[in-house]
């Protein structure tokens with residue numbers, strides 16, 4: 134049987150490109166969404182035109198009971214999960230002094246707790262089948278830190294720490310765990326930047342361009358086929374951070 138993948142935040146941006154790439158590689162994909170139901174339905178319809186069937190599943194990944202329902206649905210329908218892509222995430226731009234407890238807890242829940250609880254719900258099945266590939270989408274801010282993005286940076290550094298520790302713990306079960314830490318990628322998340330700011334980022338990037346969601350999906354395609362890469366943080370950023 135084909136591989137089965139769950140992609141969180143799969144209806145738009147980087148997650149959408151990952152869903153498309155995996156589905157076109159014959160992977161059975163469960164594309165998770167939370168608020169973007171219309172976009173998820175549209176993506177399903179677009180892929181159907183290519184004779185590709187995907188599942189879309191609404192779940193707020195910061196809530197364990199909703200994650201559990203999604204994983205139960207996947208196992209009931211396909212009997213296994215080979216690939217988990219923890220992609221869902223939110224941005225938070227605030228001066229450090231202005232971050233409230235509520236802001237902090239919210240970004241921690243959506244960006245970090247979601248990775249903890251989704252992974253925890255999935256790994257019993259991967260351990261049982263002695264095979265699995267988990268890819269977490271972190272950020273260069275987790276490596277370098279971003280000004281006015283302390284809480285966001287902390288979640289992404291947390292994801293990279295979790296990736297490395299889990300890779301050690303799950304390696305003997307033949308489960309590989311890696312992070313992809315994107316640089317500036319052209320998605321809704323970066324709509325807040327002005328034309329001038331985008332030009333400045335391009336200028337600071339050795340490859341003199343802005344990344345596309347497909348650039349991240351290409352790395353995912355490689356990582357799911359690989360056999361000997363685990364515990365790594367792979368930063369795809371055009372050389373913006375070296």
Ligand code: NAP
Nearest residue numbers: 142146147166167168169193194221222272317318320322
């Ligand atoms: P985006 O276009 O804003 O998309 C965010 C995605 O996360 C959406 O699919 C959204 O789903 C989902 N999401 C948010 N909260 C969720 C929740 N509680 N439950 C389920 N899904 C939720 O952002 P993106 O650029 O594609 O970002 C994808 C990942 O890459 C994020 O983890 C982000 O931190 C990371 N990243 C992005 C960049 C960049 O430059 N774009 C750079 C570094 C890292 P709904 O719309 O359905 O709610």
